[in-house]
Every structure is written in C-alpha cells, then in structure tokens.
Amino acid sequence: LMTLPYAMSALAPHISEETLTYHYGKHHAAYVTKLNAAIAADESLQDKSLDEIMKSSSGGTFNNAAQVWNHNFYWNSLKPKGGGEPSGPIADKIKESFGDFETFKKDFSNVASGHFGSGWAWLVESEDGKLKVVGTHDASNPIVEKLGNPLITCDVWEHAYYIDYRNSRPNYIAAWWNLVNWDFANANLASKL
C-alpha cells in the first residue's frame, strides 16, 4: 500500500478525513492485500511489476491489480490546496485540445458526473498528442483499454464520495476541482507511462 503524499486530513473540507480513512485505509488497502495474496499463490506473478500484472491478468487478479494502480494514480492526482487553473505544458495542451480551460472543465465534469455505475474519469493524451476526456468502467483504465497516456483521474465509485456528498456526485466533482494536482499532470505529460 503506497504512502499517501499528505495527511489524511489534508484534503478537507473537499474530501474528509473520514472518507480517506475508508477509501485509502479500507478499500485501497483491501485491493493491495488481495493482490498480494494472489501473487503469493501464483509463482508466475512473482517477478512481474504491477503494470505487467495488470496488463496480463483477468478476473479477480486483474480487478485487484488495476484498482491498486488506479487508486495510486488517484491519490497522486490530488493535492492539498491544489486545484485552480493549471500552469505549465498541461495548460497549453488543454487550450490546444479544448479551446479553453472552462470548456475542458465542463467536458470532464460531464463525463465524471454522467458515468453510469462505478468507474473513473480520466484526462488522457492520445497517440496523436491531443488531450481527451474518457470514462472507464469499474476497475478498467486507459492503459488496459489503450485509450492513451493518463494524466489525471477522478474516482467516481460511490465509495469515493458517499460519506461527504451522499448521492450528489456533481457536488463531489465540484470539490475535486479544488484538489487537482496539476504538477502530477505535467509530470505524466513528460513521461509516457
């Protein structure tokens, strides 16, 4: 289980300490525990990296590996006092691909709030260099679906927001915009995953 890059209370009031206690401390942790158990039981997994396991497995093992990967990405996509408009290469890329930041923000928010069922909303860089907003179901992600290089993500499983926002996913997404870690997005732009 990765160490959070900030204290559990550091994302409040947008995402509460209580949510982190469960989301990181129970959900994410459980995916790690179950993945480790699967690795212990299967020699062929033992010298593979998380990425390799995720790309080559299916069923329960895939589910656990992908969710570990996704949650690692999610915690890094957030930072205390993050949010606001981006700066650096990502800002230019967003203007290029969406016209302006507000259009991108609307697009991302629509995909995130309109997603049916559990899943994730992502900003990705596709092969042609253009940025796109995509949604994935349950444990899936742009890596395994070959949708592009992920830059930032928002978890829209209900456990990500139910404690703080109940059924109101749009309110959670509005809060998420106050935490988005543009440094992480810039770092991802610079390195192809």
Next chain:
Amino acid sequence: MQLARSTLSTAKQSNAWNKFQKLSFSVATLPSLPYGYKDLEPYISGEIMEIHHSKHHNAYITNLNAAMKNLQKAEAESDLSTIIKLQVAIKFNGGGHLNHSIFWKNLAPTSSGGGVLNEGVLKEKIESKFGSLEKLKDELSASSVAIQGSGWGWLAYDKVNKNLSIATTSNQDPLEATTGLVPLLGIDVWEHAYYLQYKNVRPSYTKEIFNVVNWKDVQERLIAAMKS
C-alpha cells in the same frame, strides 16, 4: 403527486392528443414505500432508505422519463441514429426503475413478517434446490458480495428449467430483459444501498438484509412466474 399532475394536464388536452398519449409510454412515477423509512432498522438505516428511495430511485425515474420523451421525438422524426443512442440511457435508467420497484416490495419490517419464511411452495423449492434457507442465504450473499463494481444479486425463477436459480446483473441491467430469468428477490449491492451504515463491509449488509426480506412477496412472484 406526479400521477395527479399528469392526469390533470392530460385532461386539459384534446382528444387527438389523448389518443397519442395512450399509444406512448406512460410517465414513470416513484412508487411509495409500503413502510416508513426507519422501519427496516436496525438492518437498513432510515437515512439510507430515504436517500435510496427519494434521491436515487427518483433520479432514475426522472432520467427515464426524459429519455423516453426524447425517444418519442426521435421516433416521430424517424431519427434512427438518436433512437439507437438513447438505448443506453433507457436500459440504465429504466433498469434502475424496474429493479428498485421490485426491491422496495422485497423488503418488509420485522413487525410485518420481514425475515420469516412460512410453509409453502417457495420454502419447498428453496429446500429442494439449496438444501435449506440458510444455504440459500449463504449462496446469494456470496454471489452478491462477489460482484465487481455496482450491480444486483438475484434469486430468480428459471422458466426453462422450472427451478430457482441465483444470478447477478451489473449496473442497473434488468434481470428478465437481459437474461429471461424472472426476478424474485434482488439484493442491491450498489454502494449507495449500504455504505452509510456498513461502509466497505458489504458481506455484513448482505447477511443482515435477510432479516427484512419479505418472503411473502418473493413467494407471490414465484407463483406468478410458475403460472406464466
């Protein structure tokens, strides 16, 4: 309330419009619960029941009605592309409406017999198929817990094999439309169905919910399915 409103507006319209309305989908409305929000406590909290019914189910209905209205328009314009595009929203929101409408009736307060399986055809079939009620509960719980993401666990009637079966559906896929199996008892394992009370511990929820299962309703569905 919504029913009264639509009746009033229909009365104001011409005969021709009335005829058209009868040919088209009736506006879906939120069914009332057969019990109060708090009546399933301590097994399902009043807070969960209120949000689940008045927000989640209500939203499926609102969105279903909007999709069906758009469908009517697309049909009138013979816009096949839009008709096809709308199918996802109809399946999701329509499925949500169907599933939750079954779910509220599948539950009953312990004071009204919730949790009690009396002698009858359902009990016979459960014992013959699963061995005992306890074994059915274990199997249905396990299947429901194992669902990745959001979905439903079902006790169903298989008309082909003329027997009970356990099934799962993902997201809001409606059981009968997608598999032909007749839904008898649904266990909603979307996180909104249990999170406020059980948090991440889905297995506790799928165990405790049996205390408020309305087996009378389940039996009625079985009898109807066996006849059809």
